[in-house]
Amino acid sequence: xxxxxxxxxxxxxxxxxxxxxxxxxxxxxxxxxxxxxxxxxxxxxxxxxxxxxxxxxxxxxxxxxxxxxxxxxxxxxxxxxxxxxxxxxxxxxxxxxxxxxxxxxxxxxxxxxxxxxxxxxxxxxxxxxxxxxxxxxxxxxxxxxxxxxxxxxxxxxxxxxxxxxxxxxxxxxxxxxxxxxxxxxxxxxxxxxxxxxxxxxxxxxxxxxxxxxxxxxxxxxxxxxxxxxxxxx
Amino acid sequence: xxxxxxxxxxxxxxxxxxxxxxxxxxxxxxxxxxxxxxxxxxxxxxxxxxxxxxxxxxxxxxxxxxxxxxxxxxxxxxxxxxxxxxxxxxxxxxxxxxxxxxxxxxxxxxxxxxxxxxxxxxxxxxxxxxxxxxxxxxxxxxxxxx
Numbered sequence: 001x002x003x004x005x006x007x008x009x010x011x012x013x014x015x016x017x018x019x020x021x022x023x024x025x026x027x028x029x030x031x032x033x034x035x036x037x038x039x040x041x042x043x044x045x046x047x048x049x050x051x052x053x054x055x056x057x058x059x060x061x062x063x064x065x066x067x068x069x070x071x072x073x074x075x076x077x078x079x080x081x082x083x084x085x086x087x088x089x090x091x092x093x094x095x096x097x098x099x100x101x102x103x104x105x106x107x108x109x110x111x112x113x114x115x116x117x118x119x120x121x122x123x124x125x126x127x128x129x130x131x132x133x134x135x136x137x138x139x140x141x142x143x144x145x146x147x148x149x150x151x152x153x154x155x156x157x158x159x160x161x162x163x164x165x166x167x168x169x170x171x172x173x174x175x176x177x178x179x180x181x182x183x184x185x186x187x188x189x190x191x192x193x194x195x196x197x198x199x200x201x202x203x204x205x206x207x208x209x210x211x212x213x214x215x216x217x218x219x220x221x222x223x224x225x226x227x228x229x230x231x232x233x
Numbered sequence: 234x235x236x237x238x239x240x241x242x243x244x245x246x247x248x249x250x251x252x253x254x255x256x257x258x259x260x261x262x263x264x265x266x267x268x269x270x271x272x273x274x275x276x277x278x279x280x281x282x283x284x285x286x287x288x289x290x291x292x293x294x295x296x297x298x299x300x301x302x303x304x305x306x307x308x309x310x311x312x313x314x315x316x317x318x319x320x321x322x323x324x325x326x327x328x329x330x331x332x333x334x335x336x337x338x339x340x341x342x343x344x345x346x347x348x349x350x351x352x353x354x355x356x357x358x359x360x361x362x363x364x365x366x367x368x369x370x371x372x373x374x375x376x377x378x379x
Binding site for chain 2: 068069070071116117120215217223224225226227
């Protein structure tokens with residue numbers, strides 16, 4: 001089975017092709033260019049550099065959230081369009097699972113952390129069991145300090161994702177057991193997306209029409225948004 | 234706090250230019266003021282003074298306008314929150330995606346999203362005065378800059 005993986009959930013964007021558990025190609029950009037301009041080109045490059053065409057694809061896997069509202073939307077829309085044109089099944093992948101997958105933390109945890117702005121992160125925790133990444137907590141949007149409290153329960157934590165550097169910097173005084181994942185494995189990358197998509201295909205595949213994004217609303221929603229009722233004078 | 238009394242559009246533009254010169258990347262400029270008070274006019278003058286790639290115009294229908302980079306390399310955005318009434322609507326404007334350290338946001342009808350504004354937001358209130366073309370511009374916030 002040949003799977004195209006797509007990610008545009010944060011500032012970076014990537015596309016990758018996987019076949020039978022083998023990563024054939026991965027193209028990654030982190031230069032701040034607009035995803036609506038670069039993402040399709042990355043998909044074309046990933047497919048063509050693997051010596052394939054779009055006609056060879058059996059599945060499209062995409063990081064469907066959490067993440068930046070516009071980034072998630074662009075990735076899911078592109079995945080739907082590509083899949084719909086060829087009647088391909090899609091697999092929505094959680095960005096946090098994609099972030100955690102390449103990192104092993106025996107005896108500790110991997111904390112996937114995405115910048116949700118205003119001192120908050122989209123986050124989930126993962127453990128390493130027999131060399132595989134396994135989810136410990138559901139995706140949630142919480143203040144960085146709250147994540148810090150959760151991480152105190154573990155001997156150590158490797159923090160990865162586009163919000164990882166911010167988390168480690170913010171919690172520096174409170175923790176000596178936080179490790180910032182090295183740059184080469186810190187960001188969500190479409191190779192992991194495609195591998196997860198292939199692994200979960202039987203359980204999670206949906207039609208292009210049924211593919212939807214997964215958004216988490218930032219936690220400020222607990223308080224009033226408007227300063228005062230709007231009046232028109 | 235800084236107050237400007239403007240007797241004409243030219244006065245307002247001069248005040249805006251002086252104000253814009255003190256903006257940093259990451260700043261959110263939150264406007265309050267009635268319809269026709271001059272929030273868009275003030276923003277246009279700021280955007281011009283910043284040297285952004287595009288001219289400002291009212292984002293009433295688009296919700297957010299993107300004016301590209303200014304002369305100092307900061308990305309300039311302009312929101313109109315008149316039709317944003319709840320947290321889901323705000324989230325779906327992509328507002329949170331624009332809150333980056335290298336962006337400057339101008340937000341009209343900011344009272345509609347007051348709970349979502351950063352604590353160090355710069356508040357610009359523009360009030361009409363007795364004379365038709367006169368305005369009182371009151372600026373506060375920005376981590377003590379005003």
